[in-house]
Amino acid sequence: MKTYNNRAWFLILPVIACVAFSAILPLMTIVNYSVQDILSPTQHVFVGTEWFKLVMRDSELHGALYRQMLFSLSVLAIEIPLGILIALTMPAQGWRASLALVLIALPLLIPWNVVGTIWQIFGRSDIGLLGYAVNEMGFAYNYTGDSLDAWLTVLVMDVWHWTPLVVLLCYAGLRAIPDAYYQAARIDGASRWAVFRFIQLPKLRNVLMIAVLLRFMDSFMIYTEPFVLTGGGPGNATTFLSQYLTQKAVGQFDLGPAAAFSLIYFLIILLFCFVLYNWMQRVGTGDKK
Amino acid sequence: MMSKFFTRPVLAIYLLLSLLPIYWMLNMSLKTNEEIVGALTMWPANLTFDNFKTIFTDASWYDGYINSIIYVLINMVLSVAVALPAAYAFSRYSFLGDKHLFFWLLTNRMTPPAVFLLPFFQLYSTVGLMDTHLAVALAHMVFNVPLAVWILEGFMSGIPKEIDETAYIDGYSFPKFFVKIFLLMIKSGIGVTAFFCFMFSWVELLLARTLTSVSAKPISATMTRTVSAAGMDWGVLAAAGVLTIVPGALVIWFVRHYIAKGFAMGRV
Amino acid sequence: MARIDLVELAHAYKPNPTSPTDYALRPMSMQWDDGGAYALLGPSGCGKTTLLNIISGLVRPSHGRVLFDGKDVTSLPPEARNIAQVFQFPVIYDTMTVFDNLAFPLRNRRWKSADINHRVEQVAELLDLGSALKQRASGLSADAKQKISLGRGLVRPDVAAVLFDEPLTVIDPHLKWLLRRKLKEIHRELKLSLIYVTHDQVEALTFADKVVVMTQGEVVQAGTAQQLFEAPEHTFVGYFIGNPGMNLLPCAINGEVATLEGASIPLSGTARAALKGTSGNAKLGIRPEFVECTFEAGADTAAATLLSVRNLGTHCLAEFRLGNHTIAGKLRRLHAEPGEQVWLRLPPERTLYYVNDRRVA
Numbered sequence: 038m039k040t041y042n043n044r045a046w047f048l049i050l051p052v053i054a055c056v057a058f059s060a061i062l063p064l065m066t067i068v069n070y071s072v073q074d075i076l077s078p079t080q081h082v083f084v085g086t087e088w089f090k091l092v093m094r095d096s097e098l099h100g101a102l103y104r105q106m107l108f109s110l111s112v113l114a115i116e117i118p119l120g121i122l123i124a125l126t127m128p129a130q131g132w133r134a135s136l137a138l139v140l141i142a143l144p145l146l147i148p149w150n151v152v153g154t155i156w157q158i159f160g161r162s163d164i165g166l167l168g169y170a171v172n173e174m175g176f177a178y179n180y181t182g183d184s185l186d187a188w189l190t191v192l193v194m195d196v197w198h199w200t201p202l203v204v205l206l207c208y209a210g211l212r213a214i215p216d217a218y219y220q221a222a223r224i225d226g227a228s229r230w231a232v233f234r235f236i237q238l239p240k241l242r243n244v245l246m247i248a249v250l251l252r253f254m255d256s257f258m259i260y261t262e263p264f265v266l267t268g269g270g271p272g273n274a275t276t277f278l279s280q281y282l283t284q285k286a287v288g289q290f291d292l293g294p295a296a297a298f299s300l301i302y303f304l305i306i307l308l309f310c311f312v313l314y315n316w317m318q319r320v321g322t323g324d325k326k
Numbered sequence: 327m328m329s330k331f332f333t334r335p336v337l338a339i340y341l342l343l344s345l346l347p348i349y350w351m352l353n354m355s356l357k358t359n360e361e362i363v364g365a366l367t368m369w370p371a372n373l374t375f376d377n378f379k380t381i382f383t384d385a386s387w388y389d390g391y392i393n394s395i396i397y398v399l400i401n402m403v404l405s406v407a408v409a410l411p412a413a414y415a416f417s418r419y420s421f422l423g424d425k426h427l428f429f430w431l432l433t434n435r436m437t438p439p440a441v442f443l444l445p446f447f448q449l450y451s452t453v454g455l456m457d458t459h460l461a462v463a464l465a466h467m468v469f470n471v472p473l474a475v476w477i478l479e480g481f482m483s484g485i486p487k488e489i490d491e492t493a494y495i496d497g498y499s500f501p502k503f504f505v506k507i508f509l510l511m512i513k514s515g516i517g518v519t520a521f522f523c524f525m526f527s528w529v530e531l532l533l534a535r536t537l538t539s540v541s542a543k544p545i546s547a548t549m550t551r552t553v554s555a556a557g558m559d560w561g562v563l564a565a566a567g568v569l570t571i572v573p574g575a576l577v578i579w580f581v582r583h584y585i586a587k588g589f590a591m592g593r594v
Numbered sequence: 595m596a597r598i599d600l601v602e603l604a605h606a607y608k609p610n611p612t613s614p615t616d617y618a619l620r621p622m623s624m625q626w627d628d629g630g631a632y633a634l635l636g637p638s639g640c641g642k643t644t645l646l647n648i649i650s651g652l653v654r655p656s657h658g659r660v661l662f663d664g665k666d667v668t669s670l671p672p673e674a675r676n677i678a679q680v681f682q683f684p685v686i687y688d689t690m691t692v693f694d695n696l697a698f699p700l701r702n703r704r705w706k707s708a709d710i711n712h713r714v715e716q717v718a719e720l721l722d723l724g725s726a727l728k729q730r731a732s733g734l735s736a737d738a739k740q741k742i743s744l745g746r747g748l749v750r751p752d753v754a755a756v757l758f759d760e761p762l763t764v765i766d767p768h769l770k771w772l773l774r775r776k777l778k779e780i781h782r783e784l785k786l787s788l789i790y791v792t793h794d795q796v797e798a799l800t801f802a803d804k805v806v807v808m809t810q811g812e813v814v815q816a817g818t819a820q821q822l823f824e825a826p827e828h829t830f831v832g833y834f835i836g837n838p839g840m841n842l843l844p845c846a847i848n849g850e851v852a853t854l855e856g857a858s859i860p861l862s863g864t865a866r867a868a869l870k871g872t873s874g875n876a877k878l879g880i881r882p883e884f885v886e887c888t889f890e891a892g893a894d895t896a897a898a899t900l901l902s903v904r905n906l907g908t909h910c911l912a913e914f915r916l917g918n919h920t921i922a923g924k925l926r927r928l929h930a931e932p933g934e935q936v937w938l939r940l941p942p943e944r945t946l947y948y949v950n951d952r953r954v955a
Binding site for chain 2: 296
């Protein structure tokens with residue numbers, strides 16, 4: 038049992054100092070900008086919720102939000118089942134398991150811009166294996182010119198990049214299932230499918246929830262990889278929320294609306310984070326038997 | 327369990343497809359630009375290490391790697407150092423606002439980096455830390471420290487409180503106990519934490535690019551300037567990309583035993 | 595219901611075992627009657643779980659055969675052997691109700707639903723789970739869950755033997771005896787062969803008709819509680835069974851007497867004959883219950899000093915120092931103070947002799 042001791046705050050001070058510096062101060066700046074019109078460095082006018090209203094009505098934002106939701110949901114629909122499947126195929130122990138783990142995890146350790154670059158090259162029909170092969174098969178594949186091709190490429194890139202995370206989580210979850218369950222299932226005459234449905238899947242529930250929430254949130258914040266691959270194009274076909282925000286803030290230098298949108302963006306994720314946190318608390322205390 | 331007849335081929339195919347793009351880049355890095363744009367071949371006809379030579383000899387290239395490694399290491403050390411006492415506090419004590427504090431920490435991990443772009447730019451300019459390794463390290467701490475606290479707390483909670491109490495009875499002061507006894511017991515936890523801090527800091531680039539210009543420019547920024555008058559320098563670009571994978575592959579090889587164990591601590 | 599024969603059974607992890615330590619289970623043969631209750635008793639790592647898993651089919655032995663009613667089942671998987679196994683912790687299907695849990699093995703065999711209902715209700719009644727059938731299995735207490743685990747085994751009418759691997763480990767102490775009683779009830783009613791693995795001698799001795807004592811991969815003795823208590827064949831059995839265990843003292847054999855720390859203990863006729871010609875490594879064993887304590891020297895007594903005595907109501911637990919060794923004694927009454935000199939008599943008919951840890955006399 039934990040003892041109650043407010044002096045524990047001293048142990049937390051370093052963390053608070055570092056994170057507060059890098060998080061609270063900027064956040065305050067954003068809030069500041071979101072309610073002011075900055076005409077010049079010295080002229081600020083308080084405009085209240087005007088920027089928020091403007092942003093909410095912005096059709097470009099709606100478009101980006103729609104594309105973002107579509108992207109995040111597609112990514113989940115592919116990565117979660119695929120991750121479970123691959124985790125089931127991985128060896129349980131020995132040098133083969135170590136090797137498989139290392140090879141599987143490789144895409145996770147590549148800097149995100151290099152991920153974009155790899156697929157940028159890979160998808161080109163002149164110097165890339167994928168682009169060349171697909172075109173040879175008869176499809177007119179061009180991810181810079183065709184919106185659908187761009188979408189598919191971005192999707193495949195993300196699946197390639199992040200499925201390993203789902204695999205690793207599920208793999209760990211599977212290793213935690215005691216052998217006795219499989220032994221009992223054999224004695225009960227259960228089929229392979231029954232073992233998956235009644236033993237493995239229920240025991241993976243907690244890990245899967247974490248995977249789903251993490252993937253949803255991270256895909257919601259994605260920026261670098263699609264930016265390097267397609268630049269958001271063709272047009273704005275693959276422009277998702279983070280890029281929309283960056284365009285507004287840095288590109289067009291519309292600080293007010295950008296700040297307002299930043300807050301809205303942050304609040305959406307906060308909502309998901311709240312759900313994730315409460316779920317994990319429930320998982321944490323429920324499993325402590 | 328699943329019959330090996332079915333699972334091994336599936337795994338093999340997945341690994342093959344997964345490694346293919348990486349292999350392709352390796353393939354390109356060993357060719358000259360002429361060969362690359364000339365014909366599409368699965369391996370180099372004229373194997374050349376010139377692209378790698380360029381990177382190792384051109385300061386503007388290898389500086390990028392060095393800068394990246396510097397800020398990643400600073401971040402790793404700072405994140406773990408700062409997270410250790412905090413994780414201990416969360417693990418052993420309950421205090422006013424502890425649940426809210428933990429939640430607030432997690433929200434930092436969940437904030438889109440794009441949101442921080444402009445404010446960071448202004449903040450770090452103001453304090454004169456623009457274009458320094460420290461700036462990037464500090465900025466990355468925003469999402470690494472919460473993760474570090476979360477993972478370490480999980481490991482620490484696995485050590486029974488009786489160990490602490492025994493040490494105090496034996497006359498250890500808190501700092502001595504923490505350093506000489508406790509840290510050794512959560513060795514693998516620190517390993518896992520360091521791995522994740524490394525991973526997230528090494529791969530993140532939006533903030534790293536924003537906060538640096540010349541002296542602390544990471545390799546990602548350098549990689550965007552491969553267009554010269556002679557056209558795109560594909561060979562060097564590919565070689566640079568291959569080299570960015572190497573540190574990650576090394577780290578994961580060294581911590582491979584801890585990965586499965588670390589993920590399986592019941593929290594993540 | 596099945597007679598179980600173990601023929602030259604052994605299990606080694608390495609392909610060519612040379613020394614005894616290469617074996618997880620050393621070569622043994624045994625026959626177990628139809629419908630009996632047996633316990634495999636021993637400390638952790640003694641091989642009892644390995645033996646159990648060989649019988650159930652989860653482990654294929656490297657040597658030897660397992661026969662059920664004369665039929666060789668050594669290469670058959672568990673599902674083909676008509677056995678049920680209950681593990682150390684409750685193994686249930688969390689997402690199903692109690693009813694579905696019990697029905698699961700029958701559904702896998704494509705039984706008709708009416709037959710399934712009937713059989714499940716029957717087994718649930720037997721296990722006092724009738725009222726919980728509609729509840730989700732995951733919400734029940736540990737002992738109820740173990741009953742469900744057991745029920746899944748009992749629900750198959752052709753089940754021949756039920757194997758238990760330390761099933762009471764996670765059960766609350768005050769519920770353990772309830773579950774033990776239930777197991778005995780089931781044994782009486784269904785007349786199945788039950789094999790029970792445990793490290794707790796009380797559990798083993800109360801549950802089983804015959805107890806198989808194991809240590810370090812070897813079966814050292816199989817017998818009833820009485821046999822194990824009065825005539826342990828191996829020093830380990832003497833030491834493990836009984837509370838406190840048997841006193842084992844190194845001694846030297848000199849013709850008609852055994853010399854123990856200067857004292858001579860006369861050997862009985864049979865003992866003398868059996869020990870003739872032995873040299874070295876002899877041990878004298880006597881249970882604390884049979885140690886006699888007097889206050890005067892006698893022909894067959896040894897001088898000792900009383901170290902401590904505790905009065906436990908029904909008997910006194912005493913510790914004596916005999917030379918360099920400590921002897922425990924369980925006596926009805928002992929009026930003596932620690933430090934006092936006493937004389938111990940070891941009745942020849944209760945004194946056993948071991949050479950190289952095996953009983954000789």
